[in-house]
Amino acid sequence: MESKKYTKLINFLLEELAIPAAAISLALRHVEQTPSLLPMVLWQYGLITVTQLNQIFDWLEVAS
Known part of the structure; x- marks a missing residue:
């Protein structure tokens, strides 16, 4: 993932x-x-919900 998009x-x-920020x-x-695994790691550690994970994937799709 390019650094600008990552930011x-x-x-x-x-x-x-x-x-x-701590999470x-x-x-x-x-x-x-x-x-690129950041969203999955956040979810695996219980730091975000499945709904939030889907929102992240939706955002990534649009941001591409």
């Missing part, structure tokens, strides 16, 4: 979905090698 994704998570930071530590 926009982080901002979307923080501002639109109100995901706590995003935790997930980022687990996806250093593959940043």
